[in-house]
Amino acid sequence: MTSYSVAVVGALGSGKSALTVKYITRRFIMEYDPTLEDVYSKTESVEGHDLTVNLMDTYHPHMVSTTTSNSSSEDYLRWAGAIIVVYSITSRSSFAVAKSYLELISQFARESSRPDIPVALVGNKVDLERYRTVSRHAGQELAAEYDCHFYETSAAEDYGSVEVVFHELIKDIARLTDQNVVIQPLYISEPATQTTVSNSNGNSHAPLKRTKSPKSADYFRVSSKKDEAKVLPRRQVSTFKLFNKSFKIFN
Numbered sequence: 001m002t003s004y005s006v007a008v009v010g011a012l013g014s015g016k017s018a019l020t021v022k023y024i025t026r027r028f029i030m031e032y033d034p035t036l037e038d039v040y041s042k043t044e045s046v047e048g049h050d051l052t053v054n055l056m057d058t059y060h061p062h063m064v065s066t067t068t069s070n071s072s073s074e075d076y077l078r079w080a081g082a083i084i085v086v087y088s089i090t091s092r093s094s095f096a097v098a099k100s101y102l103e104l105i106s107q108f109a110r111e112s113s114r115p116d117i118p119v120a121l122v123g124n125k126v127d128l129e130r131y132r133t134v135s136r137h138a139g140q141e142l143a144a145e146y147d148c149h150f151y152e153t154s155a156a157e158d159y160g161s162v163e164v165v166f167h168e169l170i171k172d173i174a175r176l177t178d179q180n181v182v183i184q185p186l187y188i189s190e191p192a193t194q195t196t197v198s199n200s201n202g203n204s205h206a207p208l209k210r211t212k213s214p215k216s217a218d219y220f221r222v223s224s225k226k227d228e229a230k231v232l233p234r235r236q237v238s239t240f241k242l243f244n245k246s247f248k249i250f251n
């Protein structure tokens with residue numbers, strides 16, 4: 001199974017969960033329960049080749065504007081094939097935290113054997129333009145400083161602006177492993193039968209043929225705390241609880 005692991009990091013409240021669930025379900029969520037670190041997976045079958053995207057929605061309550069970290073908060077670095085660093089364009093403190101994450105990732109890349117780990121800096125909540133305190137230019141400059149992708153998104157609005165972030169990183173991972181991958185939009189089909197998966201701690205990349213249209217897609221979430229997987233039936237939920245998190249969904 002071709003597998004791509006993407007970790008999402010950033011300040012509390014920057015929209016990590018909203019972006020992750022938007023990508024998984026195409027819907028915007030309003031979170032109102034505390035967050036735990038969780039792993040979600042989305043799979044699709046492409047011309048007989050299965051592609052799985054594992055997403056870690058991280059939770060580092062003690063990560064502030066500093067480069068100090070501890071080993072458990074760096075687990076995502078070892079796990080991820082690519083990393084999304086999120087800040088809110090309405091929060092200068094979240095931008096400072098994003099810079100700290102970029103520094104941490106850059107240190108890790110230097111010290112490990114993974115100097116090319118793909119990273120995207122994402123300024124989220126662009127629908128709240130009137131409350132903007134971090135300019136687009138500042139985001140671009142920071143991304144240039146750390147030589148990473150830069151995007152501005154809204155988890156509350158356009159799905160495409162969220163999808164492109166994940167897809168570009170998946171393509172980067174594939175390029176790093178010499179895979180010829182064309183990522184098409186991940187269509188969500190009727191829920192499949194319940195599936196059990198285990199967390200991916202590495203990235204094994206089988207050759208993937210070019211394709212014109214994905215045939216089917218499943219999406220489900222696995223908890224990093226439990227060896228249990230859960231299929232989320234898209235058409236049956238307007239409000240749902242995912243293990244320890246509750247979400248309201250806005251169509």
Ligand SMILES: Nc1nc2c(ncn2[C@@H]2O[C@H](COP(=O)(O)OP(=O)(O)OP(=O)(O)O)[C@@H](O)[C@H]2O)c(=O)[nH]1
Pocket residue numbers: 010011012013014015016017018019029030031034035058059124125126127128153154155156157
């Ligand atoms: N308007 C708007 N609100 C957003 C957006 N993304 C997230 N939010 C809201 O911002 C709040 C925080 O979003 P979360 O996704 O929980 O943020 P998080 O980074 O996962 O936060 P923690 O789980 O505490 O680490 C929630 O009320 C979301 O509904 C966005 O793009 N636009």
